[in-house]
Amino acid sequence: MDQVPGSPQEPKDARGGDGLPACYRHPDRTTGIHCTRCEKPICPDCMVSASVGFHCPDCVRSGGGTGRSATATQPRTLAGSAIAANPRLITLILMGLNVAVFIAVRAEGARLLSELGMLGRTPPGYLPQGVAEGEWYRLVTAMFLHQEIPHIAFNMLSLWWLGPPLEAALGRLRFTALYMLSGLGGSALTYLVADPAGFSLGASGAIFGLLGATAVLMRRLRYDMKPVLILLGLNLVFTFTWPNISWQAHIGGLVVGAAVAYGMVHAPRGRRNLVQAATCAVALLAIVAVVWVRTLQLVG
Structure with a gap:
């Protein structure tokens, strides 16, 4: 009409x-x-x-x-997913995985840390280990690895605060993709620019990705941006001033998380699934390319 x-x-x-x-x-x-x-x-x-x-x-x-x-x-959610009865399910599963790995680390000690932590390549004379030696799984396992109680407590509190609103807005599958790609982005940047013999672990890369995605979502919904920008600024100051923090993981996760979230919430309705899938695929390909280039530098 x-x-x-x-x-x-x-x-x-x-x-x-x-x-x-x-x-x-x-x-x-x-x-x-x-x-x-x-x-x-x-x-x-x-x-x-x-x-x-x-x-x-x-x-x-x-x-x-x-x-x-x-x-x-x-x-439907803002990103086009069906609205779930429990918008915290994936968040709870991720928290459970982190806690389960933490308990295993406390039980097994240094052996599990050395096998699962983010490690690029050991110096000459040591037993070959690391992503450059083909242990790509470390890019993922390091995301769920924590050693100290304050470390996992802070990350899990952040996940509980940031996760459910994003899971409700994006849907379970898209939220899972966002979390995993953010964590991989943090691991990839760490592998690229940090000391390859350096050791890192923790969910902080993924958490920073959720923080970046929260900022993108709030802007998309035209909410007041001041609270999330202040929180982001404080976390960045903490990242670059506190000792023994892998700023590479934080920045890598933040950039990938914001980029993936932007593609998810701004995808045109008629081609929403295609654009969202393409966004995730491009992010994953970029991560793989970074890891591949760095590996060639270390073993070439």
Whole structure:
């Protein structure tokens, strides 16, 4: 049906004097909030709280499935995933894996640390070990490895705080991809620029990736950016001033996490799955390329 000028649907793309769009139901009110399902601009009187962001009255009414197919009316996250009953499941699984490995390390001691930690290559004269020697699994296992209680406590508290909102916004599969790629990005940058004989471990790279993704998500939803920017700034200061911290893992995770999250939440609706898959594939290929180039430098 063609829209009639002046009808209630027309103001969807209207702009006010401040450059913000007008609420699709109240043309005289500009707003920076959009429905997380259909992306129509909505004012405070029209916002209906959802698990992530807000929905417009039309999407809330259509949730029952009348007049549309079940696929069209199924609630979706901002990134296009089905809304899960438990938006903390993957976060809890990741925390469980980290705690389980920590308990194993406390039981086994230095042997497990030396076998699973992030190590590029040992100096000449030592038993060959490290990623350069073909032990690529260290890029992954180091992400779940902690030695001290304060280390794992801080990382797990950060994961519990950052994980559930991102898992709810992205969906389980996309959140898992974000976490793993962020951690791999931190391991890859560490491998590239740090001392290859240096030893590193911890989930900090993945956590910084979640922090970068949180900033991207908040900007996408037009929320106040000050809290997350202040938190990010404090963590970066801590990264570069506190001793024995692998800044490479933090920066690598932050960059990859922000980039992957941007591709996920800004993917056009008509090609959402394709763009999101391509974003993850490009990030993974970049990580593999970094590791491959560094390996050639160390063994060539």
